[in-house]
């Protein structure tokens with residue numbers, strides 16, 4: 105099987121699995137317990153937290169462990185909105201965020217917050233001028249993703265951090281799709297809040313973190329015990345935390361080298377697709393992108409049919425985001441970039457990863473060429 | 486490459502594809518794909534599903550009140566392609582009366598089932614056939630009223 109859906113999730117790194125199994129078998133105590141087994145678990149937790157902090161360049165006290173990237177995004181948005189309700193009611197985000205952010209904004213809107221969803225240009229890059237103009241003295245949060253999950257297009261988060269800092273507005277970056285794909289240091293990012301999720305970088309699903317930089321106002325959304333510095337109650341999923349720490353350490357270690365390898369593979373894949381299949385387009389190709397992602401439009405054919413055609417050839421790819429599967433509505437990200445509804449429906453995402461080899465891509469080019477040609481003979485448009 | 490075998494009874498929900506073998510076979514190797522020429526065409530139907538954007542065109546050629554030839558083209562999901570193909574095999578050679586009575590359930594039965602969220606796809610072909618049959622009626626009426 106050839107797996108080209110790494111933006112949906114990644115296989116567990118063997119070293120991560122090993123660390124997690126050890127933790128599950130040996131350090132199964134509750135880190136809050138007052139006895140030696142609890143102590144031992146607490147030490148394991150502190151060590152994992154310290155390693156996470158070191159990997160990304162923050163303080164251990166700034167790491168808030170969460171159950172998913174979705175929860176990290178929820179905590180950032182709802183947590184800041186609640187903490188700063190007295191200061192203002194305006195939230196600024198982009199039109200191409202993951203649903204974890206967009207649907208949370210919808211919910212906050214229902215609670216009375218005002219939300220601006222800044223549009224993107226045809227390459228999928230947020231309109232900085234429009235973003236800047238949308239800021240008011242009521243704005244209490246800016247939330248912008250680092251890399252888009254469907255196109256891989258990078259957003260100008262450094263410039264946005266600048267705008268946010270000038271107005272002292274908390275800035276949240278959903279970096280779920282960048283960690284492990286690009287060298288990643290928090291001090292460079294200058295964001296008050298950063299979401300990461302282990303399963304996107306060869307860690308386990310259900311293990312994620314929101315980094316909350318010192319001084320960022322936040323109210324918990326899960327209340328209970330005093331876990332996670334009072335910012336997220338619930339007995340810790342220690343094996344998940346350990347897995348996250350290990351995966352993060354491995355991911356940042358070889359991000360540059362692996363990034364170069366994947367960029368070369370991806371660029372070659374795109375060049376060959378462009379030369380073998382007429383009329384296709386690579387979405388966001390002119391923008392800066394993470395190295396592993398390619399979003400391709402095949403006019404005249406349906407993306408779901410392409411996916412099944414490839415699946416039958418043993419190749420796993422997907423349309424935009426995994427969560428939209430089964431939803432008839434085509435990608436909001438491509439639609440926001442000005443792609444027609446029909447072309448958005450004829451688009452797929454290929455996302456490469458650690459296991460991807462040149463031979464896999466040779467087979468993929470061949471299978472895609474055959475599948476698209478076959479579907480184009482059937483198509484009515 | 487190894488794949489789990491799917492039977493009609495086990496459409497492969499879960500670890501593999503959610504489609505039956507018959508459906509996959511119609512998807513990979515659809516019957517009656519293409520267009521009929523202007524002269525051959527006695528009826529034409531074009532239908533779309535606005536909720537998913539899928540579209541289907543269907544041509545019929547009729548002789549002796551029977552569908553002699555049928556052809557389709559489809560911009561659509563695997564469900565749309567496979568059910569349209571299956572529908573054409575059901576309609577081919579049938580009397581017009583029989584063709585009118587073909588339902589989405591007949592198509593789904595022929596394919597050995599379809600996942601729930603794909604049920605609506607099987608309507609596309611059925612509706613296109615109804616449209617083509619209606620188009621034929623209109624063409625006949627037009628001919629009759631022409632001097």
Ligand SMILES: Cc1ncc(COP(=O)(O)O)c(C=O)c1O
Nearest residue numbers: 172173174202204253280281301
């Ligand atoms: C950009 C982005 N944000 C958030 C998420 C949600 O992360 P999780 O799957 O861990 O809930 C994803 C994953 O699909 C994502 O791609």
Ligand code: FES
Nearest residue numbers: 537539562565606
């Ligand atoms: S999803 Fe529209 S016909 Fe199948």
